[in-house]
Amino acid sequence: MGKTITLRVDDNIYNTLKRAADGDRRTISNFVEYAAVNYIFNNNFADDNEMDEIAAFGKDIKKGMEDIKKGRYKIIE
Numbered sequence: 001m002g003k004t005i006t007l008r009v010d011d012n013i014y015n016t017l018k019r020a021a022d023g024d025r026r027t028i029s030n031f032v033e034y035a036a037v038n039y040i041f042n043n044n045f046a047d048d049n050e051m052d053e054i055a056a057f058g059k060d061i062k063k064g065m066e067d068i069k070k071g072r073y074k075i076i077e
């Protein structure tokens with residue numbers, strides 16, 4: 001079952017939310033929920049390509065750390 005939350009915003013924010021919700025033919029409540037979920041999924045999760053890049057970067061760091069332990073590096077001044 002859904003939960004109810006109270007959100008206090010100033011008049012300018014309310015008017016902006018109202019216009020955006022009306023534009024999407026949503027209630028303000030539904031628009032805020034949609035916008036929050038959309039933000040979370042689009043800004044806090046890495047897609048498969050990003051995860052591949054992160055994994056490759058991690059492998060490079062591990063290799064670099066192994067090289068340092070084995071003395072395979074040169075300090076350039």
